[in-house]
Amino acid sequence: MSSPSKNAAIIGAGPAGLMAAEVLAQGGAGVTVYDAMPSAGRKFLMAGRGGLNLTHSEPLPQFLARYREAMPHLKAAIEAFPPQALRDWSETLGQETFVGSSGRVFPKAFKASPLLRAWLRRLDSMGVKLALRHRWVGWDEQGRLRFETPDGSLVVEPRATVLALGGASWPRLGSDGTWTETLAALGVKISPLRPSNSGFTVAWSEIFRDRFEGQPLKGVALRFGAHTQRGEAVVTRTGIEGGAIYALSAELREAIMISGQAALHIALRPDLEQRELIARLSEPKGKQSLSNFLRKAVGLSPVSIGLLQEAAKASGASLASMSSADLAHLINAVPLELTGTAPIARAISTAGGISFDELDGEFMLKRLPGVFAAGEMLDWEAPTGGYLLQASFATGVAAGRGALKWLSES
Known part of the structure; x- marks a missing residue:
């Protein structure tokens, strides 16, 4: 059973957010995942329409080089949760993977929906709560999280928060980039969001x-x-x-x-x-x-x-x-x-985001103790081929572990 002192909020029900939720729940935290959309993982499902490219099989040094100037900032997180760990994790959910002719790694089902369904069932069995149609709108004067819901405004006060709201591509699926204004107003340095893997x-x-x-x-x-x-x-x-x-x-x-x-x-x-x-x-x-x-x-x-x-x-x-x-x-x-x-709304992914200078080694925002960030919110970009999802999963794990450590020490 979790205690009130170990409650965590995850904002964003994509791969990074759900992975952070799993890590926290495994560590005994009480976790609620908030998302503005009516269902979880919408962009993840879109990514799987043409075959879910989870990661890539190339040797890790070459793999890490794909992240270019962001590689030093992502290296530890990906080494702690590398491509093989992601494949193993997928298989624990009943979704075996295979390596395609190009070296890309896919689930044998070749789509995202079976994996997401199994994942949500696991999270539910771990006690993770899912609060949908909850749009995060920042913090109030007492530092509590504020949400707009179909039933009106809501404030919550978790001991730790993981932000995993994505970038600004495919905003109709949930990642609209509006969080940049909220964080920038608090002095968080953010590189402008730009289209990546775009036309x-x-x-x-x-x-x-x-x-x-x-x-x-x-x-x-x-x-x-x-x-x-x-x-x-x-x-x-x-x-x-x-x-x-x-x-x-x-x-x-x-x-x-x-x-x-x-x-x-x-x-x-x-x-x-x-x-x-x-x-x-x-x-x-x-x-x-x-x-x-x-x-x-x-x-x-x-x-x-x-x-x-x-x-x-x-x-x-x-x-x-x-x-x-x-x-x-x-x-x-x-x-x-x-x-x-092409417009950022049509891009596959987003460049720019929260500067790594704003994060400590646990993916916590230095200006906001107890608040962590993961996934495409961070200032990195990568080519298609499995690198995008791998970094989202790996930073979700890293932020979840960081939040768990914060809960145990604060």
Whole structure:
């Protein structure tokens, strides 16, 4: 049984918050998880729609390097709850995992709902209470948590609080970033929230946009400065998105913030060397249209050919007038000017958040004793591939352990 001196409040029922709740409940604390949404884990369920990518199987040193400048701040938390621990935890909930061909780790069910249901059942059996439709609006003059609920205002006074409200992507699922104003008003340093793993805007011609919206560019290589990424991208009505774009999103976003645009180059056939491309393009075209010739000789899709035509028009040239050498060069270096980032509400994740300088080694806010923070509220970002969820789970564990230690010592 928990005692009043060991009561904890978790604000946010996503992976970080629920993991903190589990750690605290295991330690004997009385835990209530508050969330503004009508149900728990809404963004977690969304993440699992295309197959829940829990973590990644690559060696830990390479894994940690994915967090870039935030790596020193996340290292201890991830080492204490590494990818194998997350896989083991999933299996205790009856959800076995497997490693995909890319090294990514998925539950065998390939979705989030069975895992979340089992997890909520476990938390319920541990005495964790779930208070839904409770929107946190800060603290009152006595330092008590304030909530707006369907039944009116509510104040609670836990001995420890874990904030796990997420970033600002997909706000309709609960993470709207409004907490930044509450904490900033108390002097907490917060890096502005920015879209991460997001798409970008491109000034497509009307013809290209109407014809190729939603079409994938498969097996391409994207180059931005010294960075190259192979994979897939998708043409959207307003620009471009997809896995290969997301992997470069941090660098592209920062360039756009500085200069207002970013010059991306796309290799449509990165597996073909220039010499081979020129040889194929030098073959007699006969009576074929240029589009049919490019499709047969080089294996270009209609959207790839459309992209070449967009680039040619932008330079004031035409594909038909180009030499084989020039066309070969263009095929593997199609210039694309990105004019902005897609809205943060459409991004997969968020960059920015609470500065790590504001936290102690237990993930407690130095300005707010007894208040801890975890997950995407913190100032880190990572590529897709399991790194986002791994850090959310691991920081949830770390904040839960920190809160448990606070309860035992205060």
